[in-house]
Every structure is written in C-alpha cells, then in structure tokens.
Amino acid sequence: MNRSIVSLALLFAGGCIVVEEKDTDTDVTTDVDGDADTDADSDADSDTDTDTDTDTDTDTDTAPPDPDDDGDGVTVGDGDCDDANPDINPGVLEICDAIDNNCDALIDDAAPVTLDGTNYASLDEAITAALAPATGVTPGTLEVCAGEHTVTSARVTSALSLHAVTDRDGTTLREAAGTVLFSVRGGGGSLVLDGFTVTGSVAEALSVEDDGVLTISNSRISGNGTGIFVDGLTAIVNIDGTDIEDNVNGNGDGGGIFATGQYELTITGSNFNRNSAESGGGIYAEKFFAPPSLITLTDTHFDLNVAEQGAGLTLKNVVLTADGVSSVTGGVATVGGGLAVHRSQVTGLVISGNDAERGGGVAVLLDGAFATAELATTLSSVVIDSNTAVNGAGLLVADDETVTLDAASAVTLNTASEHGGGAFIAAGTIPASFSTLITGGANFGEVGVNDNAPEDIYISDELFYTVGLGEDLTCNDSVGCLPTEIP
Numbered sequence: 001m002n003r004s005i006v007s008l009a010l011l012f013a014g015g016c017i018v019v020e021e022k023d024t025d026t027d028v029t030t031d032v033d034g035d036a037d038t039d040a041d042s043d044a045d046s047d048t049d050t051d052t053d054t055d056t057d058t059d060t061d062t063a064p065p066d067p068d069d070d071g072d073g074v075t076v077g078d079g080d081c082d083d084a085n086p087d088i089n090p091g092v093l094e095i096c097d098a099i100d101n102n103c104d105a106l107i108d109d110a111a112p113v114t115l116d117g118t119n120y121a122s123l124d125e126a127i128t129a130a131l132a133p134a135t136g137v138t139p140g141t142l143e144v145c146a147g148e149h150t151v152t153s154a155r156v157t158s159a160l161s162l163h164a165v166t167d168r169d170g171t172t173l174r175e176a177a178g179t180v181l182f183s184v185r186g187g188g189g190s191l192v193l194d195g196f197t198v199t200g201s202v203a204e205a206l207s208v209e210d211d212g213v214l215t216i217s218n219s220r221i222s223g224n225g226t227g228i229f230v231d232g233l234t235a236i237v238n239i240d241g242t243d244i245e246d247n248v249n250g251n252g253d254g255g256g257i258f259a260t261g262q263y264e265l266t267i268t269g270s271n272f273n274r275n276s277a278e279s280g281g282g283i284y285a286e287k288f289f290a291p292p293s294l295i296t297l298t299d300t301h302f303d304l305n306v307a308e309q310g311a312g313l314t315l316k317n318v319v320l321t322a323d324g325v326s327s328v329t330g331g332v333a334t335v336g337g338g339l340a341v342h343r344s345q346v347t348g349l350v351i352s353g354n355d356a357e358r359g360g361g362v363a364v365l366l367d368g369a370f371a372t373a374e375l376a377t378t379l380s381s382v383v384i385d386s387n388t389a390v391n392g393a394g395l396l397v398a399d400d401e402t403v404t405l406d407a408a409s410a411v412t413l414n415t416a417s418e419h420g421g422g423a424f425i426a427a428g429t430i431p432a433s434f435s436t437l438i439t440g441g442a443n444f445g446e447v448g449v450n451d452n453a454p455e456d457i458y459i460s461d462e463l464f465y466t467v468g469l470g471e472d473l474t475c476n477d478s479v480g481c482l483p484t485e486i487p
C-alpha cells in the first residue's frame with residue numbers, strides 16, 4: 001500500500017494527526033531504499049564486485065569507476081590517458097614515437113630524437129651517441145620525430161639506423177652546409193634510412209664506399225646534385241619503396257645514382273623521376289674490368305629523366321636484371337632516350353615513349369675505356385616500343401658495336417623522323433654480315449611489314465629493310481643483305 005494512503009488511513013481511523021516515520025527495519029518490503037537487498041542503506045550494490053559501492057571497479061571508494069586496468073599505478077581518474085598501456089601515463093618520458101606518452105595532449109614535443117629510451121637535443125648528438133656506443137652496447141634505431149632535421153656530415157663506420165616515426169612527407173633530413181649527409185664507409189659501415197625526405201645537397205646526398213651497406217626504404221631523395229654516390233668494393237645498396245627524383249647533376253654523370261667499382265644495387269617498388277645529368281639521368285653505372293657490377297630492378301620505373309646520353313640509365317659493363325614490368329619511359333636525351341648501353345646485359349625491361357636525336361629507346365655504344373670489358377651487349381626479353389628519334393627511334397647501334405636481341409625481345413611502333421624506325425645501324429659501310437651487328441631474332445613485328453616507321457632496319461640509303469618475327473638479316477659483300485628465316 002502506498003505510504004501516503006496508509007498515513008491517510010491512520011489519520012482517518014484515529015481521528016488525530018499521526019506523524020509518519022520512515023521504515024528503518026530490515027524487511028524487504030518496506031525499507032526505504034529501492035534496492036533488492038535486505039539492508040537499509042541506499043547502496044544498490046547491484047554490481048559483481050566484492051565491495052558494497054555502486055561502481056564496478058575493484059577499489060573501495062564510492063567515486064565513479066576509476067580503474068587501473070594496465071596496472072601502471074595511475075588510474076584513469078588520475079590522468080592515465082591510455083589505461084591499456086602501462087608505458088603511457090603522466091609519469092613517463094615523452095619520446096619520439098608519434099604517441100602522447102605523458103598524457104599532456106602534446107605529441108613528441110620533448111626532443112627531436114630518441115635512442116634506446118633516451119632523448120637527445122639534436123639528431124647530430126644522437127648520431128654521435130649511436131656511432132660511439134659504450135662497450136658492449138649495441139645501439140638500437142634512432143627514432144626521429146617529424147620535422148626538418150639538420151645533419152652535420154656524418155662518417156658512418158659502424159651500424160647506424162634511422163627511422164622516421166611519421167613518414168617521409170613529415171620528416172626531412174638536410175646537411176648543414178649542403179654537402180653529403182652520410183658517408184657510409186667500408187669495414188663495417190652500414191646505414192638504414194626508413195621514412196625520410198633527403199634533400200638539399202649540392203653534390204651527392206648519400207655516399208657508399210668500399211664494402212659499405214646502404215638500405216633505404218619508404219623515402220624520397222630529391223633536390224640534390226646526385227642522390228646516391230657509390231664507389232664500391234662489393235658495396236651493397238638496397239632501395240625499397242623510395243622515389244629518387246628531381247636530382248640535377250649539371251655536367252656530371254648520374255642524377256639519381258652514380259655508381260662505380262664493384263657493387264650490387266637492388267631496387268624494388270621505387271621510382272626515378274625527373275633526374276638529370278650529362279650521362280645517366282636516372283642511373284649512371286659503370287664497372288671497369290671484369291666482373292661486371294649488378295643491378296636488379298623489381299617494379300621500378302624511370303620516367304621523365306633527362307641527359308645528353310642515357311636519360312634513364314647509362315650502363316658500362318653492368319648486368320641489369322629486371323622483372324619484365326619495370327620500365328623506362330618519357331626520357332629525353334641527345335643519344336639514348338631510354339638507355340645508353342656499353343658492353344652490358346639488360347633483361348626484362350620495358351623501354352617505351354622515350355625520345356632522342358639518336359637512339360630514342362636504346363643506344364648501343366662503346367666508351368673506349370670499357371673496350372676490355374668481357375661482356376658483349378645483350379638485350380633479352382626487352383620491349384622497345386613507341387620511342388621516337390631523328391635516327392634510330394627504337395635502337396641505335398654505333399661505335400662498331402654488336403648487340404644480341406633475343407627472340408623474346410620486341411622492337412615495334414617506334415618512329416624515326418629520318419631513318420631507322422626500329423634500328424639504325426651506324427656502320428657506315430656494308431657489313432660483311434648483319435649478324436655481326438644485330439642478332440638473335442628479336443620480334444620486329446610481322447614478316448614483310450614495317451612495324452616501325454619509316455622502316456624496321458636502316459643501314460644506309462641503299463640498305464634498309466623490313467624484317468619480322470623469326471627473321472634475321474644476313475648481309476655479305478656479294479649479295480648485300482636479305483631477311484632470312486632463323487633456323
């Protein structure tokens with residue numbers, strides 16, 4: 001019964017005023033609180049913990065829920081902004097990691113770089129610490145905060161690893177005087193760069209010498225004289241997910257990369273764009289004497305590079321192996337709009353849409369300094385397509401050189417404004433045998449059809465030919481040249 005009705009009933013029955021009293025007994029039906037227990041307090045205690053307060057935490061206070069789930073000694077109420085991570089609370093050091101460690105709502109504001117849990121006031125100080133660790137200490141990776149960081153040219157003689165905690169768009173490395181940022185030396189020097197923009201060097205931004213090892217990923221090397229300089233004695237350079245672009249090397253060789261000596265360049269998922277140089281706008285790679293040096297390309301693309309010779313790449317005694325997808329496009333050169341190849345082997349590259357005065361796609365040449373190199377120039381599984389030139393739109397063969405184009409290679413849809421849509425053989429005289437110049441049965445399109453304009457192969461105004469897939473061109477002094485079926 002409603003208590004007011006009870007009171008009214010008592011007032012009516014007794015004929016006098018009766019003061020209502022709250023029911024303070026312990027029965028479940030008439031106590032004053034609204035909970036289901038038998039006590040008289042107002043603690044609903046409907047939770048599952050062992051205490052009697054109303055919240056669901058394990059402490060005994062009656063404040064709102066205030067857990068310390070991560071056990072770092074700081075409750076949410078006391079300011080733990082991440083109660084699932086014991087490394088985050090108001091009592092810890094703010095370090096470079098793109099996280100607010102100390103719960104002050106500011107991220108990475110304490111220092112520009114962190115190494116092994118210690119903050120450093122500058123990247124130079126952290127690099128010095130990493131390159132000269134205490135005895136028995138192996139330094140970890142320098143975690144570099146977002147922002148622009150000035151580096152004073154560093155000689156890397158041991159292992160050094162830098163990681164940008166955000167990404168290359170937010171983290172720039174620049175040398176104080178515009179010289180080389182990192183010079184990786186042999187005898188144990190190795191450098192890892194992950195996630196940076198490296199810019200502003202007058203000459204090379206990075207150099208690798210002797211048996212030094214350079215590993216670059218997720219970065220951009222732009223706006224330098226040369227991106228990477230390699231003077232190797234078994235040097236190793238690994239590049240992944242990196243754009244090497246807008247490096248301008250005036251009258252020098254190698255805009256993106258200059259490489260000499262013995263080295264292996266392994267380049268994956270990367271781009272060389274708009275670099276320029278005298279020779280080798282994207283890459284200039286040479287190796288004196290045997291054995292050749294090595295370049296491996298996977299899903300790597302050269303576009304819009306510029307040079308006098310070899311806008312995309314210039315190769316001298318180098319074996320370049322690509323995946324059939326990697327490409328050289330949009331290059332502009334005087335000779336070799338895509339590639340300038342001197343005694344080198346190229347496999348699995350698409351060379352398309354480049355332009356030059358001579359050799360729009362590929363120029364096969366001989367720099368006399370490499371005449372003793374053991375390699376003969378070979379192009380295998382190479383597509384030379386839709387390039388343009390005044391002479392030799394697809395291919396220029398000069399300097400009395402020879403080239404083997406294998407049957408898996410194709411030379412099609414190239415256009416010369418004067419001669420040699422497919423290939424221009426700058427022999428000057430009737431060759432004793434065409435096979436001394438160009439062999440291997442490459443696909444020049446349909447038999448009997450000029451699949452390049454104005455003709456597939458040009459030697460002189462008296463010697464120009466239509467050839468097709470499965471044909472070679474055989475010449476001798478008595479009968480001249482004839483397309484012949486490859487046996």
Ligand SMILES: [Ca+2]
Nearest residue numbers: 068072074080
């Ligand atoms: Ca906590």
Ligand SMILES: [Ca+2]
Nearest residue numbers: 082085086088
């Ligand atoms: Ca915490």
Ligand SMILES: [Ca+2]
Nearest residue numbers: 100102104106
């Ligand atoms: Ca903070």
Ligand SMILES: [Ca+2]
Nearest residue numbers: 095097099108
């Ligand atoms: Ca932080």
